[in-house]
Amino acid sequence: MNRWTDDLLCGVDEIDEQHRQLFELIQNISNCIINSENQKALNEAFAFLEFYVTRHFTIEEHYMSSYHYSGYAEHKAEHIHFMEDFMDLKSFSKNNEPHPNLAVELEGSLYHWLAIHFTSFDREMCKFLKESVK
Numbered sequence: 001m002n003r004w005t006d007d008l009l010c011g012v013d014e015i016d017e018q019h020r021q022l023f024e025l026i027q028n029i030s031n032c033i034i035n036s037e038n039q040k041a042l043n044e045a046f047a048f049l050e051f052y053v054t055r056h057f058t059i060e061e062h063y064m065s066s067y068h069y070s071g072y073a074e075h076k077a078e079h080i081h082f083m084e085d086f087m088d089l090k091s092f093s094k095n096n097e098p099h100p101n102l103a104v105e106l107e108g109s110l111y112h113w114l115a116i117h118f119t120s121f122d123r124e125m126c127k128f129l130k131e132s133v134k
């Protein structure tokens, strides 16, 4: 099971709190599938994660652009890439009955992607932000 651990912290409380929340929202989707919740519940869980992750990326991008972060374009491209993968999973879930494979796919790809992103791109960005507001 992929759970949040403090190894994923980036060092900016607001961002870390949102990251923790993202893990919970993915867990909600996974639970919906494992507990064979209906399609409506699953669609709602996906819709809320989409709303939350979009908002979270917008906040990070706002900070990067406000502080003229040199890694902004590359970081934003990563966010776009994540959203493409996420939208594929979302439409797969909409067009198919909830299936354990989807839970495995979610755990495997979304958690993995986020964990790597948090500990590389986001950690670098947070380091920069903390230096910038000193």
Ligand SMILES: [Fe+2]
Residues within 6 Å of the ligand: 060, 075, 079, 117, 121, 122
């Ligand atoms: Fe990010």
